Amino acid sequence: VSEPRRPSLPGTARHGATLPGVRLPPGTPLAEPVVRRLRDACAEVRPATAADTRDWWPLSVQWATHGLAPTAAALVVAPRSASEVAAVLAICSEAGVPVTPGAGRSGVCGGAVPVFGGVVLDLLGMAGLTSVEDADLLVDALPGTWGDDLESTLRSEHGLTAGHWPQSIAISTVGGWVACRSAGQYSTRYGKIEDLVAGLDVVLADGTLVRTGGRAPRSATGPDLTQVFVGSEGILGVITSVRLRVRPVAESERRAAWTFPSFSDGLDACRRILRRGATPAVLRLYDPAESARHLPGVEGCGLLVLDEGDPGLTSATLAVVAEECADAASLEPSAVDHWLAHRNEVPSLAALAEAGVVADTVEVAAGWSALPGLYDAACASVSALDATLAVSAHQSHAYPDGACLYFTFAGRPGPELVDAERYYRAAWDAVVGAALAAGGTIAHHHGVGINRGRYLATGPGSSPVLLAALKAALDPAGILNPGKLGLASPWGPPPWP
Numbered sequence: 001v002s003e004p005r006r007p008s009l010p011g012t013a014r015h016g017a018t019l020p021g022v023r024l025p026p027g028t029p030l031a032e033p034v035v036r037r038l039r040d041a042c043a044e045v046r047p048a049t050a051a052d053t054r055d056w057w058p059l060s061v062q063w064a065t066h067g068l069a070p071t072a073a074a075l076v077v078a079p080r081s082a083s084e085v086a087a088v089l090a091i092c093s094e095a096g097v098p099v100t101p102g103a104g105r106s107g108v109c110g111g112a113v114p115v116f117g118g119v120v121l122d123l124l125g126m127a128g129l130t131s132v133e134d135a136d137l138l139v140d141a142l143p144g145t146w147g148d149d150l151e152s153t154l155r156s157e158h159g160l161t162a163g164h165w166p167q168s169i170a171i172s173t174v175g176g177w178v179a180c181r182s183a184g185q186y187s188t189r190y191g192k193i194e195d196l197v198a199g200l201d202v203v204l205a206d207g208t209l210v211r212t213g214g215r216a217p218r219s220a221t222g223p224d225l226t227q228v229f230v231g232s233e234g235i236l237g238v239i240t241s242v243r244l245r246v247r248p249v250a251e252s253e254r255r256a257a258w259t260f261p262s263f264s265d266g267l268d269a270c271r272r273i274l275r276r277g278a279t280p281a282v283l284r285l286y287d288p289a290e291s292a293r294h295l296p297g298v299e300g301c302g303l304l305v306l307d308e309g310d311p312g313l314t315s316a317t318l319a320v321v322a323e324e325c326a327d328a329a330s331l332e333p334s335a336v337d338h339w340l341a342h343r344n345e346v347p348s349l350a351a352l353a354e355a356g357v358v359a360d361t362v363e364v365a366a367g368w369s370a371l372p373g374l375y376d377a378a379c380a381s382v383s384a385l386d387a388t389l390a391v392s393a394h395q396s397h398a399y400p401d402g403a404c405l406y407f408t409f410a411g412r413p414g415p416e417l418v419d420a421e422r423y424y425r426a427a428w429d430a431v432v433g434a435a436l437a438a439g440g441t442i443a444h445h446h447g448v449g450i451n452r453g454r455y456l457a458t459g460p461g462s463s464p465v466l467l468a469a470l471k472a473a474l475d476p477a478g479i480l481n482p483g484k485l486g487l488a489s490p491w492g493p494p495p496w497p
């Protein structure tokens with residue numbers, strides 16, 4: 001059995017996989033008899049390092065700069081099959097041991113942090129495609145399959161694509177996408193992950209394996225139980241297989257770009273394009289600051305458009321886009337080439353943290369009518385914080401009824417960790433507050449994890465009572481990913497700061 005590729009975490013090269021301290025309480029060590037049972041149930045059990053308790057949550061990068069891991073987990077358990085997952089969960093349910101699933105560890109909200117210690121369930125050993133049905137355009141993938149491995153296998157061996165291109169494609173997994181409700185850069189044509197998932201295998205907390213969905217399109221057999229687990233971030237069950245809808249690799253591709261005098265003008269063009277039923281795979285609008293950063297030489301608000309698929313459809317789509325952008329200045333399509341070449345580059349969070357800079361991104365969504373006001377309010381509110389160096393946004397995912405605004409903020413508070421934490425929290429509160437005031441959602445595709453837990457009780461669309469009831473029914477011992485999504489747990493309330 002080959003060794004799985006390991007997660008790459010920001011700052012591990014600088015700070016090491018082992019950090020001297022922990023920021024949250026360290027959690028309770030596991031009793032020796034439980035450890036013995038886990039070793040019998042699963043071939044790979046190893047002590048956790050600090051890297052096993054972290055993900056890409058930027059606040060935890062600040063912590064690492066100060067020598068602190070989030071917390072200490074007792075043990076990493078790495079199953080190779082759904083039956084090993086089932087055996088591990090049954091033991092942990094019975095013994096009351098917290099279990100935190102983790103895979104690529106590219107989550108940016110602390111979702112894979114084992115808040116109360118216990119077991120880190122490392123799913124990277126369960127990887128690969130287990131079936132491909134070309135006629136039905138359905139594939140089954142194991143949860144620890146890296147995104148780029150999925151896409152390259154689909155393309156090179158089957159002429160198919162999932163069309164799911166998160167910026168983190170090379171550092172995230174299929175199971176992580178489903179668990180976090182991920183969005184790819186081509187989502188306007190292919191949909192978000194919730195649109196791509198046709199069914200799931202899930203192991204519940206007591207070790208029961210359930211299967212949702214099927215091999216038929218749509219089903220009127222009661223509520224869609226697949227969607228109960230999409231976005232559940234490991235608190236309701238462990239995903240052990242994902243049935244994905246795929247498409248043939250596109251025959252043709254078209255690129256175009258424009259620039260608008262204001263962000264609201266550009267947003268309105270996007271609205272009209274979607275309203276007419278055109279769904280270009282990429283429809284990405286930058287505000288002036290981000291245009292300057294990502295589109296060298298472009299003034300105003302750059303709009304990048306890319307579509308792929310049947311030539312007749314892409315031509316029709318680009319024709320609608322061109323009509324709705326008639327009043328904007330057109331740019332060379334090479335602006336899209338530039339974006340494609342650099343789209344997955346990320347500045348070094350560890351270097352920024354060491355330079356005293358606190359930075360993060362916040363993706364929210366709202367209806368078209370609310371977006372210009374939301375943009376202005378969030379930028380004004382973050383700019384009003386003393387430490388802020390910059391705040392900017394782009395429209396990254398568009399729908400007939402609204403779009404996602406993806407904000408980036410950076411500030412330089414005082415040198416102490418407490419200064420960084422205070423600023424971080426204030427900047428998040430500013431953007432989330434603007435989203436709530438606009439009637440929007442506080443998260444579009446990064447999920448909740450630890451970081452957004454404190455907002456969940458107030459966020460529109462969330463129903464804390466229903467979520468707590470589901471949790472209690474599916475995981476009565478409360479062992480699955482405790483401390484997340486703002487829910488209380490047998491070990492205490494959600495942490496943070």
Ligand SMILES: Cc1cc2nc3c(=O)[nH]c(=O)nc-3n(C[C@H](O)[C@H](O)[C@H](O)COP(=O)(O)OP(=O)(O)OC[C@H]3O[C@@H](n4cnc5c(N)ncnc54)[C@H](O)[C@@H]3O)c2cc1C
Pocket residue numbers: 055056100101102103104105106107108110111112123143144165166167168171172173174175176177178179180181182183184185233234235237238239240346445446447449481
């Ligand atoms: C540079 C960068 C760019 C990013 N770009 C995007 C983007 O474009 N679009 C986007 O949507 N996201 C993006 N993200 C966020 C992140 O990549 C996604 O949230 C991704 O879906 C996480 O997958 P993962 O395998 O890394 O999950 P992890 O971080 O390991 O886990 C995330 C959560 O899912 C749970 N989980 C993981 N696997 C399972 C499973 N099999 N069963 C049950 N629960 C499980 C964990 O407990 C945790 O709560 C980005 C992150 C980074 C660092």
